[in-house]
Structures are given as structure tokens and as C-alpha cells.
Amino acid sequence: MKFFIDTANLGQIKEAHEMGILDGVTTNPSLMAKEGIKGKKAVEQHYIDICNIVDGDVSAEVISTDFDSIIKEGKHLSKLHEKIVVKVPMIKDGVKAMKWFTDHGIATNCTLVFSAGQAILAAKAGAKYVSPFIGRIDDSGWNGVELVQQISQIYSIQGYKTQILAASIRSSLHIIQCAEAGADVCTCPLDSIMGLLKHPLTDIGLAKFLEDAKKFA
Numbered sequence: 001m002k003f004f005i006d007t008a009n010l011g012q013i014k015e016a017h018e019m020g021i022l023d024g025v026t027t028n029p030s031l032m033a034k035e036g037i038k039g040k041k042a043v044e045q046h047y048i049d050i051c052n053i054v055d056g057d058v059s060a061e062v063i064s065t066d067f068d069s070i071i072k073e074g075k076h077l078s079k080l081h082e083k084i085v086v087k088v089p090m091i092k093d094g095v096k097a098m099k100w101f102t103d104h105g106i107a108t109n110c111t112l113v114f115s116a117g118q119a120i121l122a123a124k125a126g127a128k129y130v131s132p133f134i135g136r137i138d139d140s141g142w143n144g145v146e147l148v149q150q151i152s153q154i155y156s157i158q159g160y161k162t163q164i165l166a167a168s169i170r171s172s173l174h175i176i177q178c179a180e181a182g183a184d185v186c187t188c189p190l191d192s193i194m195g196l197l198k199h200p201l202t203d204i205g206l207a208k209f210l211e212d213a214k215k216f217a
Contacts, residue, residue, distance in 0.1 A: 001178070001179045001183055001184060001186055002023035002024065002056070002184065002185040002186070003016075003021050003022060003023050003185075003186060003188075003193060004022075004023060004024040004025055004026050004056075004057075004059075004165070004185055004186065004187035004188075005022060005024075005025055005026075005187065005188070005189070005190055005193070006025075006026045006027075006031070006167065006169070006187045006188055006189055007025070007027070007031055007190065008027045008031040008032045008034065008035045008037065008046060008050070009034075009035055010046075010049060010050070010053065012190045013025060013050060013053050013054065014053055015190065016190055016193065017053055017054060017055075021193065022054060022055075022056075023054075023055070023056045023057075023185070024054060024056035024057040024058060024059075024185070024187075025050050025054055025056075025057075025058045025059070026058075026059040026087070026109070026131075026165075026167065026187040027047070027050070027058070027059060027060060027087075028061045028087070028111075029061060029063060032046065044080055047060050047077070047080050047081065047084065048080055048081055051080075051081040051082075051083040051084065052081075054083070056083065057083055057084075057085045057107070057109075057128075057129075058081070058083050058084055058085065059084075059085045059086075059087040059109045059111075059129070060077045060080070060084050060085070060086060060087060061087035061088075061111065062074055062077065062086060062087065062088055062089075065089070065091060065093065065094075066093050067093040067096050067097055070088060070093060070094065070097040071097055071100055071101075074086040074088065074097065074101055074106060074108075075106070078101075078106045078107075085107045085108060085109050085128060085129065086101060086106055086107065086108050086109070087108070087109045087111050087131075088101075088108050088109070088110055088111065088127075089110075089111055089112050090110055090111065090112050090113050090114075090118045090121070090122065094110070095110075095121050095122070095125045096125075098110060098122065098125035098126060098127050099125040099126060101126075102125060102126030102127070103126075107128040108125075108126075108127045108128055108129070109127065109128065109129040109130075109131060109165065110122035110125070110127040110129065110131060110162075111131045111167070112131070112133065113130055113131055113132045113133065114132065114133060114136070114137055114147075115147070116147065116150045116151055116154060118130075119132065119151040119154070119155075119162075119164075120154065120158075120160075122162060123155060123158075123160035123161075123162040126162075127162050128162065128163060129162065129163050129164075129165040129185065130151065130162050130163070130164055130165065131165045131166075131167040131187075132144065132147050132148055132151060132164070132166060132167065133167050133168035134147075134148065134166050134167065134168050134169060134170070134174055134178065135168035135169060135170040135174070136168045137168075144166075144168070144174075145174070145177040145178060145181050146181075148164060148166055148178050148181040148182065148183050149181035149182060151164055151182075152164055152181060152182030152183070153182075156182075163184035163185055164182065164183045164184050164185070165183070165184065165185040165186075165187055166178040166181075166183040166185065166186045166187070167187050169186060169187065169188035169189070169192055170192070171192055171195065172192050172193075172195030172196050172198075174186075174188070174192070175188060175192060175193070175196065176196075
């Protein structure tokens, strides 16, 4: 399973990259605003800066909701850098636009997916990634990880090539569960990834080794 970091913070992206575990980045307008990035030119330059750090795909989200505007915006984003994947919402014109992008060699990430039916439409439209929102599904009283498992089973049976990108990850446990459920990619905050490092027995063991090592000093 690939690890993407869900942020627009260059410091966190660099930290994950330096660990050697970063495969890509996902962003959205809210994450850009959180970093104080304002204005179209500044946002576009920030995408380029992110692409210059990572080795893999960088999802850049359109803010349009009608077909013509999505196409115009997506074409522009895709030209910013070869690593850009156009992030498109799961709406009727979004599905139509994803098919157009697919036919014209532009990779897409279908975002705001909350059902297997939506995931099927994304795959039929040729999306490179489909992003089920695990945490938000859990918040609504359903099981987000079970949706990942369901989509994985459907894609396997039908031979769809779209990769399942588990999004809205809330914890390190979510990462492990999504890996078990068949997610191809997990995108999450850096804190969730760093949480995978932690185990009390590791801390106890290391402390014991270091204490014993003092005997040889």
C-alpha cells in the first residue's frame, strides 16, 4: 500500500519524504487555506513546490462544478507539473469530466466518494484513483473500512484498474485496517503515519538495550 500525506505543509511533506515512506500528496482548498496560501498564482506555485519535493503523484483539486469549467480548470492544473493528478468531485458533471480527462491522457482522482456505486462510476469513467472518505463515513454511523473492502472486492471481480485511495483517515489504526481491507493507497496527516512507529514495548526494549550498553562503556 502506498502512503500519501494529506497536507499542503511543505515542512511535513519534506519530513515524510526524508523518512523514505512518502509516495505522493493529496491536497484541497481547505488545506491550502490552512497554510495561508492565498490567490490563484500562489496556489499554483505551491503545487509546483510540492511536486518538486515528492517522487509520486500530487492531487490538485478543481473548485468548479460544471463540466466546461471542470475541464478548463483541470487542463490548466495538469499543465503545472507532470506529477499533477486532477482531483474531481463525485457529481454528474464530474463523472463526465473524468471520462473526458481519461480520453485525453489526464489522470484523475475521484474525491468525495461514500458508496460502492459511486466507486463503480469512477472506475467506469477511468479515474486513476477513487477516494472513499473513511472517517466521514464512520461519523455518519457507517463503517468506512468495510466500504474499502467492498470496493476492493468489486474492483477485483470486475477487473477495474482504478486504485482505491483511502482518505479522511483519522488514526494509525485506520491505516492498518485499510491495508487489510485492500486499499492501494492511504492518504492521511503526518501524525497518523508517525503513530505507526509507537509501541510501549519498543520504548521499553530500547531503554533496556541502552542501559545495558552503558556496561561496555
